[in-house]
Amino acid sequence: MSDLDREGLYRSLRRIHAFEEAVRSLWNEGRISGEMHLCRGEEAVAAGVMAHHREGDAVSCDHRPHGQFVARGVPLVDVLAELLGDERGLCAGRGGHMHLFSRRHLIATTGIVGAPAPLGAGFALALMRLRPGAAAFAFGGDGAANQGLFLETLNLASAWRLPLLLVCKDNGWAVTTWSKDVSAGDPVARARAFGLVAEHVDGMDPLAVWHATDRLLAHVRAGRGPAYLHARCARLDGHFLGDRMVRAARDLHEGADMGRVVVQSATERRGGRARDRARALLRMGRQVVRLKRGLGGGNDPTRLPPGTLGLDAGARRRIDDEVAAEIGAAVRAATQEAA
Ligand SMILES: Cc1ncc(C[n+]2csc(CCOP(=O)(O)OP(=O)(O)O)c2C)c(N)n1
Ligand SMILES: [Mg+2]
Known part of the structure; x- marks a missing residue:
């Protein structure tokens, strides 16, 4: 079992939350163009899973990628500059929030629903050969879980025993469609039918996500094949900002x-x-x-009841202040660059 860093987990939650609120403000000010899918409601999933990331692991994300990028430690100024369309951004300002990519951090985003799964399987295939013990993490939604390419990935990842952790962030929606109206069977049973080890977890509870990921990754890193984590979470801002x-x-x-x-x-x-x-x-x-x-x-995974994560109010306030200062500085740096 890995060591649980409670302060680190709390900090990660708060960083993701504060980052998204900063993006919301920039978008509201008209500084970011195009659609914006925030991950508010998914923070505990991103923080709890990514707490297990090790150097050398790879990550693929969907159209709601900020939580994973923030938790991965990609420089926030680079991500913000990218969202602002600035040429000093992570992808020279040409990708925007749905095409974030960092080769240095081995983390990639695709706006094609379902595609993080095969992308993650590709990462996993490479890691299996080049870095035994390393894992690929692939994040997608409940809508994505009904895509053919996702189901094909369950099959091939299992057949090839790929070191892949598939994470379903189930917020109940695919744009305006209730997933339950278009989904057959139970998602965990589906993954198990393909031979993956699979668990369901309350995605609003960072500790539960952390423990479930710990168990599943022990299996993946030991070379015993892929795993699937189904996390129920929320979509607090609708499909995109302005929904x-x-x-x-x-x-x-x-x-x-x-x-x-x-x-x-x-x-x-x-x-x-x-x-x-x-x-x-x-x-x-x-x-x-x-x-x-x-x-x-x-419904907000970042508003934790007192005592959660074993941190006292003083520790939480200190972390909140540090996070506010960090995000504020990143926004100032990115907007000055973009000015
Ligand atoms: C292949 C494909 N089909 C349709 C779309 C349009 N689209 C963008 S997001 C989305 C819903 C995805 O739902 P889900 O995977 O549950 O993610 P959520 O938005 O709920 O986080 C759709 C249909 C797309 N981007 N790609
Ligand atoms: Mg969804």
Whole structure:
């Protein structure tokens, strides 16, 4: 078993959180162009898994990659400059947040849903030959887990006993589709059917993620084949920044105009039966209340109850302050460069 560094795990959570809030501000200011998929709600998965990363391991990420890049220790100024489209960015400002790549840190992102799995398998194949004991980590979503290339990777990774840890960040959604409406069977059972060792974990609990990853990686690093971690987490900002579905629940005053449209369509004479429309309206109302409660903090993996991780309030405050200073300095450096 690896040593658990509680302060390090807490710091990692807070760094990811603070980084995403900084990106949100820059995006809101119009300094970052294009779609922005933040990983708020997935911090505990990124921090808990990446705490086990060792030099020489490789990482592949999906379109929500910041948590892994921050936890990997890629220089934050380089990542921020990339998001700002600055030529001093990680990929000369040409890739943006969905194509982050660092050869030095062996970490890559793809915007093609499902593709981190085969990309990770490729990394794993190379590592198996070049660096026995090293592992590849591949992060994807629940939507990605229904892609053909993901299922093909389960097969080949198992057949070739690749040192690969596949991590599913299951936030329940693929853009506007509830995954449960389009997913057959149980994800862990699916992976086991291909011969992987697999576990389900509460992805809101950093300690649980840390322990599950520890167990699975012991198997992977010993050369016994790939593993699969299914982590239930949340999607706190909707699919991308500006996603009205979540903004409506986040700020109820913004939701007023959204609410009008929903009520109008539900009371529209044409269309479905009155009973079905009334049910739909009720369901929407319940959904908003549930989201609102969740967004109040209960659904936020970085708002840990006192005593979590065994850190006292003083230690947590010190780390929070250090993280705030680090992120603030990175933003200043990146925006000055981009100015
Ligand atoms: C092959 C492919 N199909 C469709 C898309 C458009 N797309 C971008 S993100 C996304 C949803 C992915 O859902 P999931 O894997 O659960 O990730 P989440 O956004 O929930 O984190 C889709 C369909 C894409 N980028 N690539
Ligand atoms: Mg999803």
